[in-house]
Amino acid sequence: MAFILPSGAMSLADGTGPESLDAYRARGGYEGWERARVLDPGAVVAEVEAAGLLGRGGAGFPTGAKWRLTRAAPGDGRYLVVNGAEGEPGSMKDRLLMACAPHAVLEGLLIAAHALEATAVLFYINDEFAAAIAALTEAVAALPGVPGAGPWVDRLTLVPETHVYIAGEETALINVLMHEPAQPWHKPPYPSDRGYHGSPTAVNNVETLAAVAALWQHDRKWFQAWNPALFSVSGDVQHPGVYERPVGYRLDRLLADAGGPPAGHTFTAVLPGGYSMAPVFPQEFDVELESTALRTLGSGLGASIIAVASNRTLGMVAHDILEFFARESCGKCPVCVKGSHNLAAALAPAQQGPLSDEQLTAVLAMAAKYRKKGICSFLDSAAQVAHAVTPHLGALG
Numbered sequence: 001m002a003f004i005l006p007s008g009a010m011s012l013a014d015g016t017g018p019e020s021l022d023a024y025r026a027r028g029g030y031e032g033w034e035r036a037r038v039l040d041p042g043a044v045v046a047e048v049e050a051a052g053l054l055g056r057g058g059a060g061f062p063t064g065a066k067w068r069l070t071r072a073a074p075g076d077g078r079y080l081v082v083n084g085a086e087g088e089p090g091s092m093k094d095r096l097l098m099a100c101a102p103h104a105v106l107e108g109l110l111i112a113a114h115a116l117e118a119t120a121v122l123f124y125i126n127d128e129f130a131a132a133i134a135a136l137t138e139a140v141a142a143l144p145g146v147p148g149a150g151p152w153v154d155r156l157t158l159v160p161e162t163h164v165y166i167a168g169e170e171t172a173l174i175n176v177l178m179h180e181p182a183q184p185w186h187k188p189p190y191p192s193d194r195g196y197h198g199s200p201t202a203v204n205n206v207e208t209l210a211a212v213a214a215l216w217q218h219d220r221k222w223f224q225a226w227n228p229a230l231f232s233v234s235g236d237v238q239h240p241g242v243y244e245r246p247v248g249y250r251l252d253r254l255l256a257d258a259g260g261p262p263a264g265h266t267f268t269a270v271l272p273g274g275y276s277m278a279p280v281f282p283q284e285f286d287v288e289l290e291s292t293a294l295r296t297l298g299s300g301l302g303a304s305i306i307a308v309a310s311n312r313t314l315g316m317v318a319h320d321i322l323e324f325f326a327r328e329s330c331g332k333c334p335v336c337v338k339g340s341h342n343l344a345a346a347l348a349p350a351q352q353g354p355l356s357d358e359q360l361t362a363v364l365a366m367a368a369k370y371r372k373k374g375i376c377s378f379l380d381s382a383a384q385v386a387h388a389v390t391p392h393l394g395a396l397g
């Protein structure tokens, strides 16, 4: 199934290259924009809300509701900010999407801009994504050839920025766009109330916008039946890459599609929400990849799916994750700087072998102490992963 990506596009290495405007049109591209642009903007918002599209940037917030709230907030201007940061370890879907299907992102962007009646659109992109930047630049240059797109071209700015992990968080990202340090602010205010220069702002992930385009190319019924999503599968699988599958596809099937574990090994865990969510274990692999089912296992969806097999230990992986958090803490909240470093240090012995009962108890107590601390979810994610993994790091596994 390929509705979002051109068929066959699975990684930047497969040579698919950027899809031209003509090629995108040949598979129904911009038909959704044609339909949406003649409708009242409020009706477009209502339709996206009724379709039940959830954001693909990690938090899974309902897209239509975000647009409705942004439209309802008072302010001089109203902004659409596009999140092309993709800093989550293991995630490769957004850069592939932007590089291979730039028009799918732009079609969703046009529909969103119309629905929001946006003053301007700021498109943040990690400046390491050279192929994506080139593809988007070319696609934007072709936009005047799309009926009704012309007026939006002048209001759209592509902003390639030197990237740090926290800049993907929506408030930090808005700060970067305002030439402030890449640090989050305490919510509220939410960007939908007061975002870019104090004006109501909707921040959307690039895949969310491509899903908006797919929805409008078809219809609500189709969308609810297919709900296409891009899953970045990495770690210990034979064929890492981006897999377009419906939301709710079973994890064990996705792992099989990705070729299974390395030869001679078995899976020991999967991080279905990347570094930000708790792992799930083999007896749980029949779970459907959607937030409610994963929540019942104490986990969730995020931006990437990372497999762990018996060729390395869970202790090594846990320590890598906590080291990542310690390295990437933006420094704004002392509790986050200290907490992420303390968690990484406490899990360091897990690289060598099983933790003792005392060590297990100490890590669990520390993880509990750092839950829900700091002004964004960064430290909470680190504590959540430590809390979920640690019981599996003792001698009895």
Ligand SMILES: Cc1cc2nc3c(=O)[nH]c(=O)nc-3n(C[C@H](O)[C@H](O)[C@H](O)COP(=O)(O)O)c2cc1C
Residues within 6 Å of the ligand: 054, 055, 056, 057, 058, 059, 060, 061, 063, 066, 083, 084, 085, 086, 087, 088, 165, 166, 167, 168, 169, 170, 171, 203, 204, 205, 206, 208, 209, 376, 377, 378
């Ligand atoms: C530490 C952190 C990093 C994030 N990084 C990204 C990112 O790289 N890309 C992204 O789209 N969202 C990222 N997010 C989520 C954004 O804050 C925001 O929820 C998302 O862009 C909203 O888009 P959506 O509603 O279309 O999913 C991150 C969140 C946190 C807490």
